[in-house]
Every structure is written in structure tokens, then in C-alpha cells.
Amino acid sequence: MTPTITAFERSPDGGKGLARDTRVRWALEEVGQPYEVRLVSFAAMKEPAHLALHPFGQIPTYEEGDLAVFETGAIVFHIAEKHVGLLPEDAHARARAITWMFAALNTVEPPILDLSTAKMVEGDKPWAQERLPLVKDRIRVRLGQLSARLDDADWLDGAFSAGDLLMVSVLLRLRMSGILDEYPNLAAYVARGEARPAYQRAFAAQLAINSPAT
Amino acid sequence: MTPTITAFERSPDGGKGLARDTRVRWALEEVGQPYEVRLVSFAAMKEPAHLALHPFGQIPTYEEGDLAVFETGAIVFHIAEKHVGLLPEDAHARARAITWMFAALNTVEPPILDLSTAKMVEGDKPWAQERLPLVKDRIRVRLGQLSARLDDADWLDGAFSAGDLLMVSVLLRLRMSGILDEYPNLAAYVARGEARPAYQRAFAAQLAINSPAT
Numbered sequence: 001m002t003p004t005i006t007a008f009e010r011s012p013d014g015g016k017g018l019a020r021d022t023r024v025r026w027a028l029e030e031v032g033q034p035y036e037v038r039l040v041s042f043a044a045m046k047e048p049a050h051l052a053l054h055p056f057g058q059i060p061t062y063e064e065g066d067l068a069v070f071e072t073g074a075i076v077f078h079i080a081e082k083h084v085g086l087l088p089e090d091a092h093a094r095a096r097a098i099t100w101m102f103a104a105l106n107t108v109e110p111p112i113l114d115l116s117t118a119k120m121v122e123g124d125k126p127w128a129q130e131r132l133p134l135v136k137d138r139i140r141v142r143l144g145q146l147s148a149r150l151d152d153a154d155w156l157d158g159a160f161s162a163g164d165l166l167m168v169s170v171l172l173r174l175r176m177s178g179i180l181d182e183y184p185n186l187a188a189y190v191a192r193g194e195a196r197p198a199y200q201r202a203f204a205a206q207l208a209i210n211s212p213a214t
Numbered sequence: 215m216t217p218t219i220t221a222f223e224r225s226p227d228g229g230k231g232l233a234r235d236t237r238v239r240w241a242l243e244e245v246g247q248p249y250e251v252r253l254v255s256f257a258a259m260k261e262p263a264h265l266a267l268h269p270f271g272q273i274p275t276y277e278e279g280d281l282a283v284f285e286t287g288a289i290v291f292h293i294a295e296k297h298v299g300l301l302p303e304d305a306h307a308r309a310r311a312i313t314w315m316f317a318a319l320n321t322v323e324p325p326i327l328d329l330s331t332a333k334m335v336e337g338d339k340p341w342a343q344e345r346l347p348l349v350k351d352r353i354r355v356r357l358g359q360l361s362a363r364l365d366d367a368d369w370l371d372g373a374f375s376a377g378d379l380l381m382v383s384v385l386l387r388l389r390m391s392g393i394l395d396e397y398p399n400l401a402a403y404v405a406r407g408e409a410r411p412a413y414q415r416a417f418a419a420q421l422a423i424n425s426p427a428t
Contacts, residue, residue, distance in 0.1 A: 051359075051362075051363075055317075055359050055360065055362065055363035056317070056321050056356065056359050056360075057359065058321075066306070067305075067306045067309060069309050069310060069312075069313045070313055070317070071313045071316040071317045071320065071321065072316075072320075073316035073320055074309070074312050074313035074315070074316040074317070077312060077316075078309050078312070091281075092280070092281045095281060095283050095288070095292050096283060098283075098288050098291060098292070099283045099284055099285045099288035101288070102285040102286075102287035102288040102291075102319065103269075103270070103284070103285045103288070105316065105319065105320045106285065106286075106287055106319040106320060106323070107270050107272075107285065109320070109324075110323075110324045110327060113324060114328065117352075121348075122345075122348065125341070125344075125345070126341070126344075127339070127340070127341030127344070127345060130339075130340075130341070131336075131339070131341060134335075134336065138331075142270065145265075145269050145270050145271065146269065146270075148265075148269070149265075149269035
């Protein structure tokens with residue numbers, strides 16, 4: 001059964017691949033699962049029909065027959081459980097890969113999202129410039145720890161997993177800030193993720209919607 | 215095999231149950247799994263021995279034989295997969311319960327943690343008072359959506375699940391702020407969680423460490 005995901009009709013990032021549907025597209029491409037996309041406008045995201053699928057009025061959602069789930073981490077996990085390729089078969093290695101999924105979303109992403117909020121939502125506030133270095137330093141604490149753990153490995157724990165997929169996706173948000181380049185092994189890790197053919201296909205698919213003329 | 219978790223030697227909250235080991239204790243109590251606790255000082259959390267278990271230098275960690283995992287969401291999920299009682303058996307209901315686990319940690323908790331940061335880390339900054347209402351309003355957006363979804367149900371999707379365990383734990387952080395009481399159905403939901411015997415045992419166990427004299 002072909003699943004259907006939702007994505008922004010017009011992504012706020014203009015096709016840089018930072019909207020969360022890219023994470024789900026990437027997971028589906030890694031496992032070779034074709035999918036349909038339903039585009040949703042900002043207005044429609046707050047309408048009852050979409051809120052029934054996603055109570056927080058966001059994208060992506062995932063529908064497959066009579067199963068409907070939301071929340072990117074849960075969707076990627078569902079895809080990883082259903083197909084081979086995103087989680088190791090060994091039970092302990094699998095538990096560690098799932099650990100990195102949660103770590104990406106719950107420990108590494110929050111300070112990175114704070115930076116987006118500080119710039120985009122509070123960028124015109126009188127405290128914006130003075131506060132920004134504090135926000136960036138909280139990101140550096142996490143990146144320093146992550147960089148130490150990754151060391152010179154290709155991926156976080158053995159073979160590429162859904163944990164890497166989410167961690168690379170989270171770190172990609174930092175590219176424009178320059179902070180990622182302060183950690184050469186993390187920058188190389190992100191580049192390895194982006195170089196995967198499945199990521200390339202996912203990126204191209206979202207770009208085709210957001211920059212149809214290019 | 216009895217698992218060992220780590221917890222703060224002295225919790226910053228003085229035993230209010232907001233440290234994340236309480237979430238893991240609660241999950242273990244729900245499924246009836248005895249556990250050992252190793253207490254860790256703030257200094258030891260940043261030492262190599264603990265960083266080998268938890269690269270971000272936090273608690274809790276979970277060790278069971280030669281398996282070691284960190285990240286509260288991943289630990290609760292591991293417990294839920296290993297035992298009966300925290301995830302439904304039906305595949306679709308299970309996927310939805312996992313969705314709520316990620317939603318609690320990745321969508322609802324981040325703005326709530328921002329409030330802690332705004333008060334505890336940036337409380338002495340010149341912008342603290344003017345910025346606080348913005349932070350609180352971002353929490354209200356999420357609580358309003360969550361309140362609408364929960365409606366008059368007891369739990370988020372059918373029977374109590376690991377998704378409720380994490381959502382209640384996340385919302386408990388808000389009690390002192392008074393914001394939770396603006397949403398009577400959410401306040402009642404949290405109270406239902408706290409009333410569970412497993413939560414009571416988990417709370418008492420962490421309190422015994424943090425307030426040994428009481």
C-alpha cells in the first residue's frame with residue numbers, strides 16, 4: 001500500500017530541505033518505498049481536517065490505509081520498523097540506534113530550534129543581538145559533546161541508521177549559521193549524509209515543489 | 215536481569231520529581247520491573263566514565279547486562295517494548311502510542327524547557343521580564359492544541375500508554391507556573407497520571423533520595 005505524506009504547499013525555507021517532510025522522504029527513499037505527497041497550505045494546516053491528522057497543525061503526517069500517524073520521529077520509526085535498512089537487526093544495536101533517534105530530536109534539536117526562534121520570531125526584539133551568543137553557546141555545548149562521541153567514525157553507532165538520518169537532518173539546520181563548520185568531523189558527517197543517493201532523491205523531490213522553475 | 219539506572223545524587227529540583235529519572239522509574243514501576251539506582255554527582259556526570267554511558271553528560275542512563283542506552287524517551291521505549299503494559303498490542307494503536315511519545319518530547323516539551331531556561335539561566339538578564347510572556351504564549355499554543363485533542367478523554371489514545379507517561383511527565387514541569395491550570399482537562403489528565411500507583415512509587419523513590427529527612 002502506497003503511503004501518503006503531507007508537505008508544505010510552499011515551504012518557509014524555499015526548498016532548502018529543512019522542512020520536516022524531507023526527513024520522512026529520506027527515510028522512504030532509504031528503504032525504497034514509493035509514496036504520495038499531499039500539499040497543505042498554511043491556512044489548511046489549521047483547519048479541522050488537517051488537525052484530525054495532526055493535532056498540532058504541522059506537517060508531515062503519514063497515512064497508510066487506515067493508519068494515520070504524525071510527528072516526524074514517529075513516522076521515521078514506523079518506516080524503519082516496517083522495512084529493512086534503517087535499524088539494525090541485532091536487538092542491542094537496534095536499541096542504541098533508537099537512542100540516537102531520540103537524542104537527535106530531544107537533546108540536540110531543541111537548542112538549534114531556539115536559534116531559529118531567536119532569529120525569526122524574536123529577531124526584531126530589543127534583546128535579540130545581545131541574547132544570540134547565549135543561544136549559540138548552548139548549541140556549542142551539545143555539538144562539542146556530539147563531536148567527541150562521533151570522533152572519527154562515519155556514523156554514530158556502526159552502520160548508517162534512522163538515528164543518523166535524524167541527527168544529520170537536525171544538524172543541517174545549522175549550516176547557514178556557520179556553527180557546524182566549527183566541528184569539522186560533524187560537518188563531514190552531515191556531508192556524508194547528504195551524499196547518500198536516498199537523501200539526494202528526497203532533497204530533489206521537495207525542491208521540485210518549492211522551486212518549480214529551476 | 216535487574217537493570218541499573220542513574221539518577222542525580224542531589225536533584226536540582228530537591229525531590230519534586232521533575233528530574234528525568236522519575237520518568238524511567240515510573241515506566242519500570244508500571245511494568246513491575248525491579249531496578250537498581252546508581253547516584254551520580256554533577257562532577258561525575260562530566261567524567262569519562264559517565265560520558266561513555268551518556269555522551270551528553272546527563273541522567274538517566276539504563277544498563278542491563280551488556281546493553282547500555284541513554285535518552286529518557288529511548289529508555290522508556292525499551293522498557294515498553296520488553297514488557298507488557300505500556301504499548302498496545304494492536305499494530306496501529308502501538309504506532310499511535312509511539313507517536314505521542316515523540317510528540318511529548320519533541321513538540322510539547324521544548325517550549326516548556328524554554329520557560330525553565332528563561333527563568334533559571336536567563337532570569338537575571340535585562341530582557342527576562344519582557345521576554346517571559348512570549349515564552350509562555352508559545353507554551354499556550356501547544357497546550358491549547360493538546361487540550362482540544364484530549365477533549366474529555368482519560369488518555370490520549372485509548373488505554374494509558376508510554377505516550378501518556380511521557381506527556382504527563384512533560385506537563386508536570388508546568389505545575390509551578392500556573393499555566394497548566396488554564397487548561398482544566400489537561401490539569402485533570404496530569405492528576406490522573408499522578409494518581410497511578412506506579413507513579414506514586416516512582417515519586418516516593420526519588421523523593422527518598424532527595425529529601426532523606428522527611
